Amino acid sequence: KRLRSLGVEMHCRCIQTESQPIGRHIEKVELIPANSHCEQMEIIATLKKNREEVCLDPEAHWVKRVIQKIMSSKRR
Template sequence: MNCRIPVTVAVFLLALTVFSEGFELRCQCIKKESRFIHPKRLLNVELFPSGPHCKDAEVIATLKTGEKICLEPTAPWVKIIIKKILESSQPAGTTTSDN
């Protein structure tokens, strides 16, 4: 009996597991926080636009304690943070237009 096919499938599945490490294929945020968090408590804020992995844009804040919190993108104070992130990521000399 030829065992080449099961070995090939096993190697393929192992490679798929290794190479997909670190890629989230679903939404990362289950619960979103809308209450204000003072900027002094924030270490980092990441913006993940909507896409095939998740229909909603996600904003994930890392606190100075190391805790990660999902922020509600529609909260007014979070909108300000998103605007600053987008402005800082644009090349010099370009502007944003509010629609």
């Protein structure tokens, strides 16, 4: 389990981030700005296959590319 429970959080949700580039397997992505409970912004991706939630590293180049790709995505 790489993230904590849902609900009102008083700490960061991510414990560990995904190191593999899993961009193609992502159903949706949640962006949580840095706030008083967590000093870095957090990215939580939901996987298509099993709806598993995994945390992504906001500093990783492949993650930034995935976000850009989603932002400009249109159905082919």
